[in-house]
Amino acid sequence: MNESSKITVFAYSKDQFEEKRVKKVEEALNYKEYSVVWINIDGIEHLEELKRIFGFHDVAIKAILRAKSRARVAILKDHLFILLHQVYELKGGLKKERTAIFLKDNFVITLQERSGDVFNSIRESIRHGEGIFRERGADYLTFALLDAIVENYVPILENISTQMEVVENKVLKNGDKDTLRKIHGIRRRILFARRTIFPLLEVFRRLRLEGKEFFTEETQGYLEELYNHVMEVLDIIENQREMASGLVEIYYSTLSMKTNDIIRILTVVSTIFIPLTFITGIYGMNFNSKISPYNMPELNWYYGYPITLLMMLAIALGMLYYFKRKEWL
Amino acid sequence: MNESSKITVFAYSKDQFEEKRVKKVEEALNYKEYSVVWINIDGIEHLEELKRIFGFHDVAIKAILRAKSRARVAILKDHLFILLHQVYELKGGLKKERTAIFLKDNFVITLQERSGDVFNSIRESIRHGEGIFRERGADYLTFALLDAIVENYVPILENISTQMEVVENKVLKNGDKDTLRKIHGIRRRILFARRTIFPLLEVFRRLRLEGKEFFTEETQGYLEELYNHVMEVLDIIENQREMASGLVEIYYSTLSMKTNDIIRILTVVSTIFIPLTFITGIYGMNFNSKISPYNMPELNWYYGYPITLLMMLAIALGMLYYFKRKEWL
Amino acid sequence: MNESSKITVFAYSKDQFEEKRVKKVEEALNYKEYSVVWINIDGIEHLEELKRIFGFHDVAIKAILRAKSRARVAILKDHLFILLHQVYELKGGLKKERTAIFLKDNFVITLQERSGDVFNSIRESIRHGEGIFRERGADYLTFALLDAIVENYVPILENISTQMEVVENKVLKNGDKDTLRKIHGIRRRILFARRTIFPLLEVFRRLRLEGKEFFTEETQGYLEELYNHVMEVLDIIENQREMASGLVEIYYSTLSMKTNDIIRILTVVSTIFIPLTFITGIYGMNFNSKISPYNMPELNWYYGYPITLLMMLAIALGMLYYFKRKEWL
């Protein structure tokens, strides 16, 4: 087995199974007597070869080459072409990579941008003859591959949900600038997930409607189940979107409430002390009380100072009572 | 009757009725001569057995096992599979649990995650021969089970409405942080209810369109009624959603109004006393009036102090009049 | 004629007309020789009797009994069942009441929760042989009844529009808490109207599509007209909704603007007087000018006081000029 080769052939029938790494796509044709031949290719270097050998349509090749391709299904002459994305987290953001699946006769060809491990459990099942793979045809394998990819979206979404709960708790306690950035990041990721997964609805809807010649009735039941699964995933995303925009609203509200708190403190302190300071200002004036009995006679009263202090205390208490009644304290 | 067993068989014909707790699903087959055999199973342990005995499709089993399954209907070869959710309140939040209904020939099999009492009234009716159960077939029983589940959504929604009214009154009086958290909680519950109940529209639409081989024309009338019922429930939810987002807006407004109030008080007190304090500041200066007749001659005027006080009073009254006219007081 | 009875029979042919209050629905059967027999029943006590006599479907009875039923149409075996709502204002809120219409052969049966007067003009027309009632069959009467109910929505909506204009003027002048409550109330009413009237679209759409066996081609033209009428009513409601949410935005804006105004006053007064007060503070200090020529020599200047006053005046004017240029005054 050549370790550096990126083409792997899984060929199996009811009672037989062979797995081999090959260098050229052509070598896979030797296995065509098996019921199912799955050729898994990492990277997109062998596209031309595939086109030549299997006669895949030009538009499929084009779609794989375009970096921003949308998930899609196409029935092209004698083969079925499905393009969809695997989503994974990378450095705090989400990334997606294209995965192409061709179904032609008993051949299933999968192309992945980089070697991933989403299909590992399927590989294991085939190797050890688990499940019903060996009893079914290439259409069931196609279903299983699609199922593995869709199944893989769920932990990504659960991760987002967890992050959202963390942020939600923070927001409800106190909302700093960092929290805002985090909410923004989460919304980005939700939008990304939605944009990637939404086209799958159309893909599975068309598979159900138009894929009858490629799938046995049995497998069609599974495809319908897959459609439901995508609906569930989209339900979760829709929900997360609403919750995230609810988070923004709460964020605003806590911000406003904080401003309110701050201003209330300012107002309470100011409105209590400003009048008092005014009074001290009055008795700090230098009017000449020797010239006239009307000029600040209070300064020379026997109880002038204590009376003034008491008066100020009364004002302060009155204010405090007023604020208390207004529930500002 | 074995009390620990979780499988209950209700078998009835026009004139006969038998109810029994059994240990194995197989025992239920003994009753197949009755017009309708309803097997109610609490828990999902007997799925494999069901599959073996009745030949239920793999995808139905898979859908039941997945925790986040969406409500759905599927016509699978010779049996009808319906999955939907019961919603109940638990510790201030909403929870849902899957309920699966299989209809095959004269057998109706229901699976519930935990033993609930939604179907109790149906059980009673069958036991006592009330209603038209005994005159109708398994399709009518299926309708009745669906009806019971849908009927059960209504009190949940009414509960939300009641909570919303309580919060609404609070918001219109004064909006504290707690109120915000409550609104947030209510919106969460509304979103949850919508997400759970919305797929039912599709379920009943498909039952109407595709379920013709399973339901008599008579029962189809009932199914249509059920569809209408779900529409009504969704109408209520949609309304609650709009009212809840209206609540958030009111909450903001009252918050802004409160800030307004606080700032107004601050402004009124400040703008009245700051100029007055400035005046007291002037006459508190220590310019030497002995050196020059221009240095604070007011201090030595006979009516200097009372004139100053009157001047300050005039300014204060003028300000108050101004604020009154601006409707700030 | 028995005044306490709530069942009224209107029977008419081209040249004949009879009107009678009866006690039992059965008595109405005596008039079946007329072209059209309209049985109007106030209250829902006679449902069982209707079911027995005319064989109305169970689901129709159920729909009438449920308090929150949605408007709907159902073709049930040999009869047509229409349920819709009359809307009226009660104590500042909107209320709705169910009205059921059955059409079977030449019989039109209407059930109202409480005796209303929406159908009075129709009654008058029939009594006096006006319009084309007597020339047409039971289907035209059905149309006329539907038309009367839809027609009745218009004044309700015009009332809302009037209220909205009143509030709009208030909001643009000044927005107090009461205004907010009023906007909230109006939105509630609009939502209510929409929720009640929206299902009618579906009702009339289905009548057009499926009601062909009950309506002559002539009357179908009228039904289409009715559909257009409901669309018009919904257009108005949609418009009111947008205007109402526009109102909320204006309300916010005026609130913000008010806050702006208040803070501006505070800022202008504060920034003018705070520096001035600082200056008075300086010359109010008690540094001993006898000890050192550097200690507040200004106090002993000949023009110290007037220069200080002029300086303060200059600062104040400068500030005012600055605020003027910023358009804050």
Next chain:
Amino acid sequence: MNESSKITVFAYSKDQFEEKRVKKVEEALNYKEYSVVWINIDGIEHLEELKRIFGFHDVAIKAILRAKSRARVAILKDHLFILLHQVYELKGGLKKERTAIFLKDNFVITLQERSGDVFNSIRESIRHGEGIFRERGADYLTFALLDAIVENYVPILENISTQMEVVENKVLKNGDKDTLRKIHGIRRRILFARRTIFPLLEVFRRLRLEGKEFFTEETQGYLEELYNHVMEVLDIIENQREMASGLVEIYYSTLSMKTNDIIRILTVVSTIFIPLTFITGIYGMNFNSKISPYNMPELNWYYGYPITLLMMLAIALGMLYYFKRKEWL
């Protein structure tokens, strides 16, 4: 020609043309030998006469009489009925008026609420034999009339766009209360235009689908073009709506930014002078320095005053530096 009469007949064939003002609709029947007879009626007084002569359906008459009728098309027995609105500006608001078009055999009858000039260019073309009017039948004239009305919406919308740009510039400079009112007015007008023009989509869609017996294949091409035209107009309106709600957001933002500016000034001035004033307050206290060497010895220092001034200057400069670094100045 009777000038006071409001009924005008345009009758033309390939080589003939006659134009006449008549008093009664009946007179128009004299021209029925022409290929096309266009009867234009200002006002709705002659409806009964039309009904009698041409046998127009009752619902068309009803729709014309109702003031709030929606645009619609109806195929009524042997004639086609189209109702749509002309929109014009009146006193700063938008008004609409109903225009009805009947097409029956070679007769085209148009009814306008008030005599307008939208059709003038068509009249001119017919009079002078321009265009292809004379070569085509009544269906092409119908198309041309519809086209003239749709064409007329464009300047109205361009007017709104111009107003919006004016307001947009104002908002970006400074947003006063008047601007808010203007934005509100523009949104009202956009809503009005949308509500009036949107139903036309349905009208032209149905004309395309159902109007085949009234329009030659040739003219159907034109109708499709008209449908596209309405789509374009609605695109513009949709765009204007989004821009208008963008305007409101900008308005809010500038308001918030203004508040920010005002508060910043207040904060800068206050936080600089309040501590300074506190210092002057300290040295304005009257503690008796003769009694104790601890009582305000600074007052008797040789450089007490200049040191204090320098200290205050340092504080002020420090504050300014702080605010500068925070980009508040």
Next chain:
Amino acid sequence: MNESSKITVFAYSKDQFEEKRVKKVEEALNYKEYSVVWINIDGIEHLEELKRIFGFHDVAIKAILRAKSRARVAILKDHLFILLHQVYELKGGLKKERTAIFLKDNFVITLQERSGDVFNSIRESIRHGEGIFRERGADYLTFALLDAIVENYVPILENISTQMEVVENKVLKNGDKDTLRKIHGIRRRILFARRTIFPLLEVFRRLRLEGKEFFTEETQGYLEELYNHVMEVLDIIENQREMASGLVEIYYSTLSMKTNDIIRILTVVSTIFIPLTFITGIYGMNFNSKISPYNMPELNWYYGYPITLLMMLAIALGMLYYFKRKEWL
């Protein structure tokens, strides 16, 4: 070759190729023996000539002449007419120009408002016999032209994305008035792009459904690919829209946070110094302590001044501790 002429003919068969600039459209007819004749015309002066020679339908001509035409496709008798827009950036805004494509037999006629270079790569491919152009018919050329236009939208959108990221970084740092204007500009451009590109969905949908007589099955596969491509472009635009409105929200939030910051500083400084200043005010009063032992005895205490200073320090520290605990510092 006439350089000033704006009509270029590209005629090619499997083994032949000719390219010529001609003065009149008629000259192009000489090449009709080639498998494909592509006539590219810059400017719209030759419309009448085209109509005369090829018999193009009037509505196509009209659609090209109207400045605000929407993208569309029309099957007109024996020719296919497609109108769509090229989008390019001009002075910081987006502009669009109409491009019309006619397909009739082996003739492809393209009209552009101004001579652009979108089709250059196609020209090169034909000239040098690259790709599969020469092997395919006029329908494939039509596809390639459409593809070139759609392909050209992508860099425009990527440009918008880049601008958005720049602004996003600015907003998250500090949001000044200029940033708001930039966000507004970006939203405008996104709306513009959406409005221009959205109708293409309908265009390609109809081409798929109705264009069967013009396109070989092979080319139809390409058209479907094109449809997917437009979907991708619209996905990007939709995403950009959501991100842009997210930007506005962040902008608001940072603005609010800034206000919060400013007010917090004001509140902290004010609430610390205002009470302290009040205390200095008290001991600045001039009550005559010689007259009464109750009049400000503190002034004559031995440690009066230091005690007062310490008291003030204690208050200030207490305040700071309070603010620290509230996380305001």
